[in-house]
Amino acid sequence: MQDKSEATNFVPFKVSLCNEREVLVREITGDDKAGLLAAFNKLSADARYARFMAAMQQLPEAMLEQATHPSVEREFALVAIATENKVSSIVAGARYAAAPGSDTCEFAVTVDDDWHRLGLARRLLGTLIDIARSRGFRCMEGYVLSSNTGMRRLAKRFGFSDLACPDDATLRVVTLALQDSERKR
Numbered sequence: 518m519q520d521k522s523e524a525t526n527f528v529p530f531k532v533s534l535c536n537e538r539e540v541l542v543r544e545i546t547g548d549d550k551a552g553l554l555a556a557f558n559k560l561s562a563d564a565r566y567a568r569f570m571a572a573m574q575q576l577p578e579a580m581l582e583q584a585t586h587p588s589v590e591r592e593f594a595l596v597a598i599a600t601e602n603k604v605s606s607i608v609a610g611a612r613y614a615a616a617p618g619s620d621t622c623e624f625a626v627t628v629d630d631d632w633h634r635l636g637l638a639r640r641l642l643g644t645l646i647d648i649a650r651s652r653g654f655r656c657m658e659g660y661v662l663s664s665n666t667g668m669r670r671l672a673k674r675f676g677f678s679d680l681a682c683p684d685d686a687t688l689r690v691v692t693l694a695l696q697d698s699e700r701k702r
């Protein structure tokens with residue numbers, strides 16, 4: 518695999534969404550702890566369960582620390598920032614993480630409930646796939662609740678396969694080969 522320390526810096530970009538709202542997409546930083554916590558606290562119980570596959574009432578400090586300090590070699594994380602009435606907030610995030618030495622990374626995407634169905638997850642996941650591919654990962658996978666129609670549909674749109682999880686009937690495993698797949702949208 519490519520040496521991730523040689524990877525080029527991610528250039529932030531603006532995204533115009535379906536309803537004329539706009540967000541800035543950039544890499545997460547250590548300064549995003551408070552913003553990420555606020556975004557988590559705003560999520561519905563259903564969205565938290567869909568993202569973490571557990572009834573999470575709080576985001577533990579250790580998870581917050583890890584989320585805002587991704588490993589350069591194995592992880593990458595994006596946030597989407599909206600500015601309304603001069604106040605900026607995190608309205609979505611997407612990340613991947615890989616086990617040490619693995620060429621497969623696992624993704625997760627979360628969008629604030631008020632920002633659903635505007636194409637934000639599609640832009641974030643597309644960007645994440647491009648980054649993972651450019652950094653030499655060969656495969657991206659995700660664990661998705663069987664009932665999560667939105668995420669499964671989105672994954673299918675990008676060409677992920679969607680198979681039953683052998684260990685858990687409530688989950689699907691979605692998988693995308695990165696090096697030999699054409700980019701889809």
Ligand SMILES: CC(C)(COP(=O)(O)OP(=O)(O)OC[C@H]1O[C@@H](n2cnc3c(N)ncnc32)[C@H](O)[C@@H]1OP(=O)(O)O)[C@@H](O)C(=O)NCCC(=O)NCCS
Pocket residue numbers: 563564565567568624625626627628629632633634635636637638639640659660661665666667668670671674
């Ligand atoms: C799943 C989730 C990330 C989708 O985010 P989003 O920004 O609303 O998705 P988009 O607007 O980019 O939609 C992408 C596609 O999914 C479809 N979609 C999104 N939500 C949907 C839903 N609830 N039901 C059916 N289709 C849905 C859209 O129609 C679109 O399909 P199309 O491109 O064929 O028109 C969002 O609902 C979410 O954050 N859920 C909670 C956390 C979660 O489930 N994360 C996934 C686990 S990793």
